[in-house]
Amino acid sequence: MLTESSLPGVVDAHVHFRDPGPVYKEDWESGSTSAAAGGVTTVIDQPNTNPSTKDARSFDLKLDRAKNHSVIDFCINGGPGRIEEQVALGATAIGEIFTYEYTDTKLRILLNEVEKAGALPTIHAEDGQTIRENTNRLLNDHSPVAYSSARPKLAEAAAVEKVLSWISRAHICHVSTIQGMDLANVARKAGKKVSCEVCPHHLLLNCRDYKKQGTFLKINPPLRDPSDNQALWAGLRDGFIDIVASDHAPHLPEEKKMEIWEAPAGVPGVETMLPLMLMAVRSNLISLERLVEAMAERPAQIFGLKSKGQIAPGKDADLVLVDPKAVTRINADRLHSRAEWTPYEGREAIFPQATIVRGTVVFEDDLQVRPGYGRFQARLS
């Protein structure tokens, strides 16, 4: 049952804050404010910004921007490039590594480098060859659902299987299919250190939603079938899936409106993640204990955030105050992302009453701290 309570602040292990880069979509201030309003107290930012995070210089550039503008605590992932330099500066992990951007040979070399640097690779698992073959076949089909067919379930399975046959330690980002989830667990049972993640959009949306929202729902990996939603919920409940992360990837409506092959991939989600998941607790789709584990404790463990993830002595006082009676409907006008839209418009949700980072209220009805309050959580081990 969901009662009035304080929960540990959410650690969102997968956000794309666009800063440095196309900050008209999001920057550290808007992204972290959106996170704080949704009960997220620490984010891990991904390297595909502009410039991409790939060496000491680009890492420091992002670090500088985040330090000056983030209202919540933050981590920065390193990207393919000078891996050791980024690890030395406190990169949390290396990735997400988009498997479809590499040939097998190059991907193996990259994964070896990550392993040698003692870093954790995070994997966006979709097989390039499978995507290319199916995309060529479908390019004349302009219906949004063609996008899901162009990146079939098989592409995820093939990439997960391949990567986990090569390396012994990895985090698999946003599993979207039964097959992807199962293959990660086969590797885990075989003794490999594998964790995996699911996003709210792969739990709550599927191909049927293209009908209403069309190209706005273009994401990678794409939306799947209702049966996958159900299997992912079961996997999350049973612990086959370790964590929930948002893959917050904001784009403006005029960009998302474009023709399916032209529109950019990604949906916003950092602010609506916990509110939607709290509704799922109310609807008995998942227990509150399991939710807290998957959104705070376990991501902190996987990504080495020693002072985060739990309400306990010695940990930072990162808290979310929740009133289970405060059910509202999601309305993009009241969200804080520059994306200015949400795939969950009109859905019921429970937004936090207040979000606290290191003992200070950062969000309560509105922002309560200055940009720059957030601290870098370096991974130094």
Ligand SMILES: [Zn+2]
């Ligand atoms: Zn991804």
